[in-house]
Structure formats: C-alpha cells, structure tokens
Amino acid sequence: QSALTQPASVSGSPGQSITISCTGTSSDVGSYNLVSWYQQHPGKAPKLMIYEGSKRPSGVSNRFSGSKSGNTASLTISGLQAEDEADYYCCSYAGSSPVVFGGGTKLTVL
C-alpha cells in the first residue's frame, strides 16, 4: 500500500486560511469516507483533529474542517493561529491494509 500524497509544506499568515490536500487512490480515499487528520507538534504524539472525513472530536476548534472529492481529501484551517504550526497527517482506511498514512505536511505560520 503506497502512502497518501500530501504537500511537504504549506504556510500562511495569522488569520488566513490554508488547505492541505491528501491524494490517494480508488482503493483507499476514493472508496471510503474514512479519512482522519492528525496534528503533531515537535516531540509530541499525534492528536486526532478530524475523523470520518469532516467530523471534529470534542475539544477541537471549529477552525478545522475536512472535506473530500474523489480520491482527494482536504483539511482546511481558517483563522490561522501561531499554535496551529505543526505537522499534519492524513490517514485513510484501506480495507485489508488496513490503514495508510500520508507523508505529512509541515504547516508554518508566518
């Protein structure tokens, strides 16, 4: 199972919005609306930010939103804040594999 494709880095200024894409195939992202997104600060464990494509766990800011079109899922962060600077990973259910992660995207808040 190949890793999902994410941009290596994105950046934005405080208050702006950014979108991170996550491209898979018809065997993972395209077949299931089961993409989750994780935020990871340096030296810390990942944290679940979005599940089932667009749902937020309790406690996660509504500035974070998820969507999907075809084989590509997206994470949008609106009203960027300094604490959003982190690495972000998408993850898709992939049947028998059973999950596949994206390569990760480093978000820089300028």
Place this chain on the structure above:
Amino acid sequence: EVQLVESGGGLVQPGGSLRLSCAASGFTFSSYWMHWVRQAPGKGLVWVSRINSDGSSTSYADSVKGRFTISRDNAKNTLYLQMNSLRAEDTAVYYCARYYDILTGYRDWGQGTLVTVSS
C-alpha cells in the same frame, strides 16, 4: 482519562531483538483493537501492525512481516510488540494507538518509545 504508556525501547544491534510494551488505562482495553505506528527520525507516520480486541487476529505491514509479532494480555491491559531480526531501517519512535473504530480512527496515542538499531 485514557492513558497509553509505551516502554521497552532502546539501543539494539542489527539482528537483535526487543519487546515493546504499552500499558493501557482509562478505558475497557479488551473492547478495542490496538495498533502500533512508527515514525523514523524526521519522517512521517507509518502503520506497523494491528491486533483485534481478543487477540485472535493480527495484521502486519510488509516491511515487518515475519519479524515482528503483536500480542496483547487483556488481563494486564497491556499491548506488546516483539521485534526480531532488527534492521537499521527499523529505527523509529514506536507509538501504540487505540483504534477507536473504523469511523474514528486513532483517538488516543501513547507518548512513544524510541528504538535505535545501530552497531
């Protein structure tokens, strides 16, 4: 509060073995599938292995198949990863994670334990 605490990492020579443990608390451990995910230094997250709730079914990434064995002791609320024939490319932080369900994914993660394979 859910807690997952990994232990057992360290420095091991190529070809050596190591057993990781993950002590779980704050939830009914025996009800959940558990996974190991690793992260090589400066790299991304990679799925390693998973085990179902009663330990009767396991699955592995191709890169570790035949060398790693996942297991669990529900009486002790502990997840294990036995790693044999270790290679330099197995060097990583190993996280245990609670797979909440197919819809949610990994709701909870441990803090990770570092495994370094080097001579």
